[in-house]
Amino acid sequence: MSITKDEVLKIAKLAKIALSDKEAESLGQQMAGVIESASLFAKTDLEGIPAQTHGILLSEGMREDVVILSAPREALLKNAPEHDESSFIVPKVLD
Numbered sequence: 001m002s003i004t005k006d007e008v009l010k011i012a013k014l015a016k017i018a019l020s021d022k023e024a025e026s027l028g029q030q031m032a033g034v035i036e037s038a039s040l041f042a043k044t045d046l047e048g049i050p051a052q053t054h055g056i057l058l059s060e061g062m063r064e065d066v067v068i069l070s071a072p073r074e075a076l077l078k079n080a081p082e083h084d085e086s087s088f089i090v091p092k093v094l095d
Helices: 005-014 021-043 073-077
Strands: none
Touching: 005 021
């Protein structure tokens, strides 16, 4: 599938992007290549392959949630402009 320079310029106008004629021709060729590559998926035989929503089984990537300290609290608080004994003090942003 080819994309004309006029089609590229129309898309660029909708996206509010300024393109020269040379850029439009180059971009048209690139877009045609992307569409051609994507069309290969339509030719792929998927018979017998179940539909998936994720590339891996989600149970494989999960681990038990364990709470650990990343650094001593005192070390983190010493860099804060304002803090009390256990937390940062931040300016109020909502009334």
